[in-house]
Amino acid sequence: MHSENERALESGIVTDLSGRMTYGSYLALDQLLTAQHPVSEPEHHDEMLFIIQHQTTELWLKQLLHELSSARELLARDDLREALKRIARVKRIQDVMTQQWSVLATLTPTEYAQFRGALGNSSGFQSVQYRAVEFALGNKNEKMLTVFADHPANLALLTAEWEKPTLYDEFLRFAARRGLPVPTEILDRDVREPYRETPELVPAIREIYQDPSRYWDLYEACEDLVDLEDNFQFWRFRHLKTVARTIGMKVGTGGSSGVGFLQRALDLTFFPELYTVRTEIGR
Numbered sequence: 001m002h003s004e005n006e007r008a009l010e011s012g013i014v015t016d017l018s019g020r021m022t023y024g025s026y027l028a029l030d031q032l033l034t035a036q037h038p039v040s041e042p043e044h045h046d047e048m049l050f051i052i053q054h055q056t057t058e059l060w061l062k063q064l065l066h067e068l069s070s071a072r073e074l075l076a077r078d079d080l081r082e083a084l085k086r087i088a089r090v091k092r093i094q095d096v097m098t099q100q101w102s103v104l105a106t107l108t109p110t111e112y113a114q115f116r117g118a119l120g121n122s123s124g125f126q127s128v129q130y131r132a133v134e135f136a137l138g139n140k141n142e143k144m145l146t147v148f149a150d151h152p153a154n155l156a157l158l159t160a161e162w163e164k165p166t167l168y169d170e171f172l173r174f175a176a177r178r179g180l181p182v183p184t185e186i187l188d189r190d191v192r193e194p195y196r197e198t199p200e201l202v203p204a205i206r207e208i209y210q211d212p213s214r215y216w217d218l219y220e221a222c223e224d225l226v227d228l229e230d231n232f233q234f235w236r237f238r239h240l241k242t243v244a245r246t247i248g249m250k251v252g253t254g255g256s257s258g259v260g261f262l263q264r265a266l267d268l269t270f271f272p273e274l275y276t277v278r279t280e281i282g283r
């Protein structure tokens with residue numbers, strides 16, 4: 001059929017692109033594709049993968065922040081349906097981020113050890129976008145700001161996030177406007193503090209779970225938030241497991257104990273009452 005095994009270009013295809021917007025110019029590919037700078041000498045083959053894995057994750061983190069900020073604003077404007085649309089996308093992005101660990105898992109401890117020394121004290125712990133996502137979801141920690149003291153733009157980004165209500169704060173304010181008994185101590189809380197479990201909130205959540213058809217959109221929203229937290233924990237878990245298989249129990253380049261430090265993040269929760277209510281359902 002196609003004996004030459006070559007596709008003819010159609011006459012309408014634009015090939016003279018001078019002075020026009022192009023794929024590369026629109027996407028700033030000259031910058032994006034020249035931003036990989038291996039530091040190992042001689043250059044280690046696997047360092048490129050290490051860089052690309054982090055850079056792609058940072059791009060997705062940027063998109064997560066974009067969606068989470070928008071979800072929060074939509075909730076503040078009482079537009080729960082649109083906010084849930086944003087969260088649906090967040091969940092899909094988290095799936096990709098978690099799946100992506102399997103690529104880095106092809107990096108053996110032997111290979112990584114050959115360029116780890118070149119990384120100095122750099123560490124994912126210093127990811128400002130990761131920290132901003134954690135803040136947006138309620139895991140606020142003022143001490144984390146000190147890590148960015150050397151970088152005014154990052155410090156400004158994270159400080160702004162630290163001062164904003166979390167996604168859960170906005171959801172609970174919305175629920176209160178819908179007439180649910182959200183305690184005022186939550187509505188008036190200092191949003192720069194980590195979100196802490198408030199037992200007095202559980203009855204409001206229980207009301208939603210006991211009568212789904214009455215509160216269908218809120219019910220759906222609660223389950224979406226639980227999905228989001230689950231997904232976040234899956235990402236943390238895959239990170240932990242990748243770290244364990246790559247550096248074992250070595251201390252981290254960022255100065256932490258390594259696996260033990262990452263393990264303790266798995267005990268954190270963004271939406272505690274959404275889990276507590278599960279113990280009470282059907283009682």
Ligand code: HEM
Nearest residue numbers: 057123124125127130243246247252253254255256258265
């Ligand atoms: C072989 C690959 C990796 C190893 C061995 C590793 C190791 C570690 C270690 C030991 C820590 C604790 C902080 C420290 O003392 O350095 C850490 C934190 C962190 N890493 Fe990685 N990591 C790897 C890949 C990645 C990738 C691909 C990302 C994606 C951006 C990432 C993001 C993070 C983040 C966000 C933290 C802070 C976690 C928290 O505060 O709970 N890491 N990593």
Ligand SMILES: N[C@@H](CC(=O)c1ccccc1NC=O)C(=O)O
Nearest residue numbers: 119122123124125251252253254
């Ligand atoms: N903390 C890692 C180093 C590391 O993974 C890393 C180094 C530079 C930039 C990002 C990194 N990723 C996650 O921590 C280690 O201790 O080997």
